[in-house]
Structure formats: C-alpha cells, structure tokens
Amino acid sequence: MEIRARAPGKIILAGEHAVVHGSSAVAAAIDLYTQSSLHLPPSGEDGAGVVEVDLTDSCLAFSWPCSRLLEALGETCRKAELQAPRPCSPEELAAIAKLVELHEIPEAKIWLSAGLSAFLYLYTSILGCRPGKVVVSSGLPMGAGLGSSAAFSVSLSGALLTAAGVVCAEGVVGGTEWQLLGKDHLELVNTWAFQGEKIIHGKPSGIDNAVSTFGSMIKFKKGELTNLKSGNPVKMLITDTRVGRNTKALVAGVSERASRHPDAMASVFHAVNTISEELSSIVELAATDEISMTSKEEKLAELMEMNQGLLQCMGVSHSSIETVLRSTLKYNLVSKLTGAGGGGCVLTLIPTLLSKLVLEKVTTELESHGFRCFKVEVGGQGLQTHRG
Numbered sequence: 001m002e003i004r005a006r007a008p009g010k011i012i013l014a015g016e017h018a019v020v021h022g023s024s025a026v027a028a029a030i031d032l033y034t035q036s037s038l039h040l041p042p043s044g045e046d047g048a049g050v051v052e053v054d055l056t057d058s059c060l061a062f063s064w065p066c067s068r069l070l071e072a073l074g075e076t077c078r079k080a081e082l083q084a085p086r087p088c089s090p091e092e093l094a095a096i097a098k099l100v101e102l103h104e105i106p107e108a109k110i111w112l113s114a115g116l117s118a119f120l121y122l123y124t125s126i127l128g129c130r131p132g133k134v135v136v137s138s139g140l141p142m143g144a145g146l147g148s149s150a151a152f153s154v155s156l157s158g159a160l161l162t163a164a165g166v167v168c169a170e171g172v173v174g175g176t177e178w179q180l181l182g183k184d185h186l187e188l189v190n191t192w193a194f195q196g197e198k199i200i201h202g203k204p205s206g207i208d209n210a211v212s213t214f215g216s217m218i219k220f221k222k223g224e225l226t227n228l229k230s231g232n233p234v235k236m237l238i239t240d241t242r243v244g245r246n247t248k249a250l251v252a253g254v255s256e257r258a259s260r261h262p263d264a265m266a267s268v269f270h271a272v273n274t275i276s277e278e279l280s281s282i283v284e285l286a287a288t289d290e291i292s293m294t295s296k297e298e299k300l301a302e303l304m305e306m307n308q309g310l311l312q313c314m315g316v317s318h319s320s321i322e323t324v325l326r327s328t329l330k331y332n333l334v335s336k337l338t339g340a341g342g343g344g345c346v347l348t349l350i351p352t353l354l355s356k357l358v359l360e361k362v363t364t365e366l367e368s369h370g371f372r373c374f375k376v377e378v379g380g381q382g383l384q385t386h387r388g
C-alpha cells in the first residue's frame, strides 16, 4: 500500500514572533509543497522489520529495527490515543534523541536531527512499531522561513493518520490526482502536526501548521483561526538570502529579550497585533471591491514596512535582510522578512502596476548579491492526500 500526502509552505504577511506571545498574525499558503510517501508492507510479527525514512532533499536515509524502537519506546510504540495526541514527554524525547544519535548525521546537516525526532515521534505514536518506509521530498527551502518544518509535520501526519484509518479523503482537487480531507479530519491532522512542530521549534504558535493544513489566507491569534476571503491575491516576490538560520533559536532569542524588557516588548507585540488586525481588514475589504487595488497595495506596503521595523526591534533582522530592503527600496518597493528572520526569506510586495522591466531590474540586482528570487501563488489549498 502506498499513501502520499503533500502539504504547502507559507508566507507570513504580518505578525511572526509576536504571534508566539499572543498577538494576531496573517499568513497564507504558497504553492511549494513537502510530500511524504508512505509504503507499508502487509502486517507481520510485532517487532520484525524496520522503520525507514528517506530524506531525498538531503540525500540521506535512516532506518531503525522495529525491535529496537519497541525496546526504547515501550508503551509509546504500542500506539497512542489517535483522536487526542498527547505532548511528547521529556523522557520520551530523550529516548527518541538517543535513537536519532544511533546514526551519524554529517555535522553540516545536524539540524536534520530535530526533523528526525519529529518523524520518530509521529510514526511510532500513530502506527506503533509497524515496519514501513517514508520517502520525503520538498520544493521548499529548508530553514528559510517558508514553514518547511510545519509542511514536514503536516504531510507526515496526513500520510500516517490516513494509513491508520482515522482520516480519509472526501473530495478531489480539480484536474489533479490529489484529494482533500473534511474539516474534522484536518483538525485532527493539525493537532498531530502541532506536536511535531513543537519538537522542531520548541515553542511554536501553531500558525505554520494551521496554514499548511487548512491552506488559504488566515488570521491567527492564540490558536484561533479566521479564514480571510482575499479576492485578488497579493503578488509577492520572495528573496531567499540563503543565510541559514534556525527558528527554535530565534524564537528563544525573542523570548529572552521579552524577559529582559517586558514592558517595551509588550508594546512591540501590541503594535504588531494592531498591524495584523489592520492588514487582515484591508485584505477582506479588498475582496468586496470597496477599496481600489492601488489603495489596498499602498496600505499593505505601509503596514509591512512598519512590521519590519518592529521585527528589527525584536532583534531578528540580519545584514542580508537589510541588503534586500535597501535594494528594493531603490525601486520604491517595500519588503519585510517572513518567518523567523535571522537570514532566510524576505517578501517584496509587487504592485499590480509595476512594469516588467522594473521587476527584472530589481531581481537582477538582488541576484547579484547571491540571493535567489522566485514568485509564488498565494492562498491555495492546504493538505492533500493520494492513495495508490
């Protein structure tokens, strides 16, 4: 049996980091996906065979004998309560980390160990110690602010829960082989993916796994999700500075700054909340045609610029990000970092009336710094599955 699931990455238009501290944020799915393909042999004896994961983008594969997993994880391996995932306990996480350490991961790719821990937790909690192989491939740059960690956890959870028979597809995505899950099943996938995201991020807000699961453009605050009807989707150029960074460390850095300067940072988070609220109203207003496209874009650009200033206050900008801001400003274009910052990706709002020539010029200038530019479709489908 083969089950495939694919989950999109995301951009955050406003509110990253502040969302971890209770502010609103606005995010949208993009048309770059992580795909997990799960192959399960017919059920055999408990403890026989191996659990294998092939991370094709990193050209690395890992496997663990089921007997070893059973020995190390005991009860966990005997399947958790599938309808209500419980958080991974520190003891369990330590046992999983030891299983990951059985493999020598090259120093340059050591950040993969968090992803492997999330994999082992999700696999053994959902399918127990049953042998199987998962092949993961992604069109998303990893560790660059486009939510690859969430897309990884959502696609894995989607495939594993489908195999366990607790979720199933209800409809098809027009013109493709992909199928969609109903709302309740998506909720369940999202809850599991959040547990995976916790292993990778430490203290995630839940916005990335939510937008990857449900798709579309959303406003998110304290776990509450509002779908934004966006009419004409905004056009964004994404610049990947190719400066590697780690969301867990950046989120922890902002929390440390907040504990050193609680009042000042509370004001920063409050200001971000106001920006996200205003941005989401503009997006929704634009869908009703009560505001012209130009006016919508001008307002969005100003809010993005303000949000970027506040992200600098949080200490998550980077010289590479500042280079993108300066380069695009020369062409009167506004940019802001997206995701955790510290490098990674930057968004540039592309106004509808911007000439092709200017777009080409700005892209050439950004690429001359060694950055990679690309355009994405914003606000599409979330998790999709396929049973082969």
Ligand SMILES: Nc1ncnc2c1ncn2[C@@H]1O[C@H](COP(=O)(O)OP(=O)(O)O)[C@@H](O)[C@H]1O
Residues within 6 Å of the ligand: 034, 055, 057, 111, 112, 113, 114, 115, 116, 136, 137, 138, 141, 142, 143, 144, 145, 146, 147, 148, 149, 150, 152, 200, 201, 245, 246, 247, 248, 339, 340
């Ligand atoms: N396709 C993948 N294969 C293996 N691990 C992945 C994959 N995608 C994401 N990860 C895990 O997620 C981490 C990146 O997450 P993070 O630092 O949150 O950045 P982002 O979510 O912005 O890409 C990686 O270091 C890895 O542990």
Ligand SMILES: C[C@@](O)(CCOP(=O)(O)O)CC(=O)O
Residues within 6 Å of the ligand: 015, 016, 017, 018, 019, 020, 144, 145, 146, 147, 148, 149, 201, 203, 204, 205, 206, 207, 208, 247, 251, 338, 339, 340, 341
């Ligand atoms: C910084 C944060 O707001 C978003 C992180 O996104 P990413 O992992 O950088 O794609 C953290 C979170 O909301 O969990």
Ligand SMILES: [Mg+2]
Residues within 6 Å of the ligand: 147, 148, 149, 150, 201, 208, 247
């Ligand atoms: Mg992430």
